[in-house]
Amino acid sequence: MKKLFLFVFALSLFVIQAAQASTPKDTLVMAFNIDEIISLDPAEIFEFANAEYAANAYDRLINYDVDNVSKIYPGIAESWDISDDGLSYTFKIRKGVTFASGNTLSADDVVFSLRRVVLLDKSPAFILTQFGFTPENVEKTIAKVDDYTVKILVDQAYAPTFFLYCLTSTAGSVLDKKEVMAHEKDGDLGYGWLKTGYAGSGPYTLRTWKASEIMILDANKNYWGDAPKLRRIIIRHIAGSAGQRMLLEKGDIDMARNLTADDLKNLEKNKDIKFQKRAKGRIYYLGLNQKNKYLKIPEVRQALKYLIDYKGMEQTILSGKATIHQAFLPKSFLGALEETPFSLDIEKAKTLLKKAGLENGFCVTMDTRNTEPVTSMALSIQSTFAKVGIKLEIIPGDGKQTLTKYRARRHDIYIGDWGPDYMDPHTNADAFARNPDNADDAKSKPLAWRNAWDIPEMTKKADAAVLERDTAKRARMYMDLQRQHQQISPFVIMFQDIEVVAERADVNNFILGPSFDSNFYRYTTK
Known part of the structure; x- marks a missing residue:
């Protein structure tokens, strides 16, 4: 009887502790959409x-x-x-x-x-x-x-x-x-x-990776610098914002990385949750394939730039998670252009389409990744395009599906984001304003190539800017390049990302940097 009593007591104590459970003190558990990870080889990593x-x-x-x-x-x-x-x-x-x-x-x-x-x-x-x-x-x-x-x-x-x-x-x-x-x-x-292994010297080592499921990192006992503060980092693949928010509120995770504006608002009054924000280099844009008979017309490209509800999306869909930005260099980069010449203007768009002989509109498709905020942005764009007779069919897919099609130049319009590969302005000039070979089998395949935009003269200007060793002159060259790009390119650049991380109150010193590869775990404490 005594043994039974002790067993029941121990079981009830376990249940109470489980109900009050939190993540381990020496471990950071985050929810993060990691379905885009297809390789862990630094020579191949590009997401x-x-x-x-x-x-x-x-x-x-x-x-x-x-x-x-x-x-x-x-x-x-x-x-x-x-x-x-x-x-x-x-x-x-x-x-x-x-x-x-x-x-x-x-x-x-x-x-x-x-x-x-x-x-x-x-x-x-x-x-x-x-x-x-x-x-x-x-x-x-x-x-x-x-x-x-x-x-x-x-x-x-x-x-x-x-x-x-x-x-x-x-x-x-x-x-x-x-x-x-x-x-x-x-x-x-x-x-x-x-592709699935590890051979590094960084502050954390790879313990486990299961695609679209989980990644676990352990502190590197041989690390040459200051030792990481936490013993382990657990990254759980949770694609949906609602699921991430629920887990954070329950204390099952310490951090949520992909919350929508609505879920962030729902957490604002929760005293156990705090927020960290940082403007990132990522920009949201539309890529207009110049193989499409309508999208290759200059007036059509220009019209579409006046058919985006920039302010409306900034205030609702993106609420605090992005700011209007219409040039290929993000703010904080050398030579970044902060001028925003475009706004929603239905009448101006109609005039441009009439000039192109398309006053009755046309039909076109847009490939869209099945994640927020891109999905909601696509619906907003579909609505404003319809005001001038453009019928936009949205084709949803996961990251791998949409990117594979985009990289093969088989899209009409692609909506997505782009982050700089390094902090020099050439990183985005090379992507958006340079296309040395527009052939289908070209070796170099930047974003301008993906959208079949043949620009030999602009390519020369980008090449000249990267060789300029006078910093002030170089900055001016990039600003001039962006102004020209804004007006004639097949890119509708819309927003610059603001990353917002929601954390439990006891999480401190997670480093949120200006780029997607400058978020650091080693200083984080709980």
Whole structure:
């Protein structure tokens, strides 16, 4: 009887504790839509969620201050020199750094990592290959001088910060050569293994990843810098905003990353929840495929820019999560243009369509990812297009479906977002205002190419801007380029993202940076 009593007492105590349960004190649990993650290899990572993973699991040669992006500071490279002619960069590698595996980090690992990006030639390879690196010359252009010195030769005297900012990107991650090559198969440089494996030296290591389900990171016991404050990071894939909000309110998670404006409002009076906001480099836009017989007409492109309810969406759908922005460089970038010449103007749009001989409108489709706020934005656009007779069919899909179609130039209109790959203005100029080869089988496939926009003269202007070493003059060149782009491009640029993170009150020091790969976990406490 006594044993039965003790059992019932223990069981009731367990139930009480479970009802009052919270996440472990040494663990951060966040809800985050991570269905876009298709690879964990830094040479292939090209989406928001896995770029954030790489920023917390891998080190880079250099870093930038998230509160002052013009300030670049040492990472794995403790110092660097640039030759007077601007063609040679020499990096001194920090001694005493070990990978999570226990292997010592040296110049061999840095050289291997950068060369590997070029040799594999996956989506982010252009970040490095734009400096003239090729599989044929990479052994000479990216080379080891001694065990702790690396010398890199670029093909032109670019603005110095351009190359340095590129090394702060995911493509600049330093990999454990011994660990990667131990898993090489058929000369793949460990690519097959690293799609789901880990070979870094960052503050957190990969413990588990199950696609569209969960990712678990553990503190790196061998980390060379200040030790991470929390032992573990658990990222749960929760696609829906309502589900994220419910879990946060119950205390089952510490942080929600993808809440809609409505769910954020519902949490405002909850004393157990607080918010962190940061303007990000991500911009929302429409891409108008120039293979479409209607969208290639200049007056139609211009008309669509007057058929967006910018203010209405900013105040309702986006409420606090984005601000109107109509140029390809986000605010805070060198040369960013903050002029907003377009607003909802039905009569002006009608006049432009009449000039194009399309006063009765036309039919067109728009590929839309099945997530907020994009879905609601698409519905708003469908409504305003209808006011001038344009019948817009919305084609929903997940991230993989819509991106695959977009990258193949098989869309009419694509609505989505774009985040800079590094903090230099060329990152977005290269995407939106440059298309060196408009052929279907072109090697370089920026956003201008995806929308079949053939722009040899604008491409020359973008190329000139990236070579300008006078910072003030360079900024003016980008502003002029954006003004021209606003008026003639097949891009309807609408908003700049403001990321809002909802946290439990006991969560502190989660670093929300200006880019999708500058959100850092290592300082977070509970």
